[in-house]
Each structure stands twice: as structure tokens, then as C-alpha cells.
Amino acid sequence: MDSSDDETGLRARLIEAGVDLVTREGAQALSLREIARRAGVSHGAPRRYFPTHQELLSAIARRGFTDLGARAAESVAGSEASSPRTQLTTLGRVYLDFALSNRGMYELMFRHDLLESNRLGLRETSLPLFGALVDLVGQVRPEADVPVVAGALWANLHGIAQLWSFGSLQLTTGAEDFVPLLHAALDAHLGPDPR
Structure with a gap:
């Protein structure tokens, strides 16, 4: 060696x-x-x-984005026969599951100072996941400003993850899991599910 x-x-x-x-x-x-x-x-x-310490933290966070991206790609590929709306639901569940079961990594991945410094191209590691979100939103709402709607949906999912991890949403909504909140977020950004 x-x-x-x-x-x-x-x-x-x-x-x-x-x-x-x-x-x-x-x-x-x-x-x-x-x-x-x-x-x-x-x-x-x-x-x-x-x-720098920031470079090491960025390398660790990059691993988190890679893991989340792989989980998302696998779940969406496994549901390709489903409607784009169902695929978005699956993607949202994977995102929220990852955020809530990997809280430390999720917190690190979205640290402002790491994203701002963009060490090791950290910002770019999230782009494929956002691209999948944009693609699916575009299939559901092709008439919309798709990147903006996808960005708003992502922000909503991020907020659900943060507030759920703090216990705030359980307290205020009485929900026992995040699935009803996920469906409400999808309805808010995509319109009601036509099913």
C-alpha cells in the first residue's frame, strides 16, 4: 500500500x-x-x-446528503409505476423519516455556515434531490412556477421536520405521526389529491 x-x-x-x-x-x-x-x-x-474544522464537517455533511439522496432515489424508483403525486408522497416520507431518525446529521447538513462556505461543493450535493422534487412537482402542476412551488414544498417539509423534532407539532395538532401533516403540505402546494 x-x-x-x-x-x-x-x-x-x-x-x-x-x-x-x-x-x-x-x-x-x-x-x-x-x-x-x-x-x-x-x-x-x-x-x-x-x-479547517469546517472542511471536515462539510465532508461529514456531504455523506448525509449522499445517504438521503440514495434513499430518495431508491424509494422513488421503487414507486415509478405510481402517480407523480404518490411518488411525491413517498419522497416526502423518506425526507421526514431521514430528518427525524438522523437528527444530528440532518442538523449538520443544513448548518448555514457550512452551506454558505460551500466547502467540498456541499450545496451542490443537495441539487439532485431538489431536481427530483422539481421534476415530480412539474408532473403534478406543469402550469405552476415549478421551482418555486418545489422550493416552498421543500421548505414546508423542512419546517415539519424541525417542529416535529421539537415536539411542537404533536402538542399543537395532537397528531401521533407526521403523515397527516405531509398530506396537508402536499395539498397546500399541489392542490387537493384528486383521488
Whole structure:
């Protein structure tokens, strides 16, 4: 194994340690020192591969976007025989399930400072998922300003995820799961389901 293989392996180990840490303990636990400790390297080692803490966090967040994108693509591909509206419902469920079962990663993925810095092209990693959303919204509402409607729907889903994780929506709506809220969001942005 040459040194480039060692470097690639250590870089991947640092990212994996960060993914594990954010999954188990949340975004607030992602210090360079703790990631290095869990990767089994000195606390200064991450700086060789990630010159700033923000770059390492961006690499970890990128993994989250990749995971969410793969889950979304798989779920939509599995429902291709369904109507675009049903595919949007499936996509919305996957998005909300991911957000609520991976709260630390979800929080990291949408950190303003990471998205603003756009390290490692982090913004672009969300574009394929948004593209799928735009495509499906366009099939349901071709007359609309499709990117705007898709953006509003995404913002609505993001809000549901945040407020559900805080317990606010359960308190105010009495809902036991987020599915009725998902359907209400789809109705609000796409019109009532014609079924």
C-alpha cells in the first residue's frame, strides 16, 4: 500500500468517525479532538487532510446528503409505476423519516455556515434531490412556477421536520405521526389529491 492509499484511508476513517459521532451524539459533539480520538489518530492529524474544522464537517455533511439522496432515489424508483403525486408522497416520507431518525446529521447538513462556505461543493450535493422534487412537482402542476412551488414544498417539509423534532407539532395538532401533516403540505402546494 502506498502513502496515497494510507492518506485516502485515514481521510475516510476521519469522516466515518464523524458520521458515527454525529449519529450517536449529535452535531454538537463534532469536535476535531473527539473525531481524531475515535479515528485512532492524534488530535492534530485531521488538519493534514482537512485544513479547517469546517472542511471536515462539510465532508461529514456531504455523506448525509449522499445517504438521503440514495434513499430518495431508491424509494422513488421503487414507486415509478405510481402517480407523480404518490411518488411525491413517498419522497416526502423518506425526507421526514431521514430528518427525524438522523437528527444530528440532518442538523449538520443544513448548518448555514457550512452551506454558505460551500466547502467540498456541499450545496451542490443537495441539487439532485431538489431536481427530483422539481421534476415530480412539474408532473403534478406543469402550469405552476415549478421551482418555486418545489422550493416552498421543500421548505414546508423542512419546517415539519424541525417542529416535529421539537415536539411542537404533536402538542399543537395532537397528531401521533407526521403523515397527516405531509398530506396537508402536499395539498397546500399541489392542490387537493384528486383521488
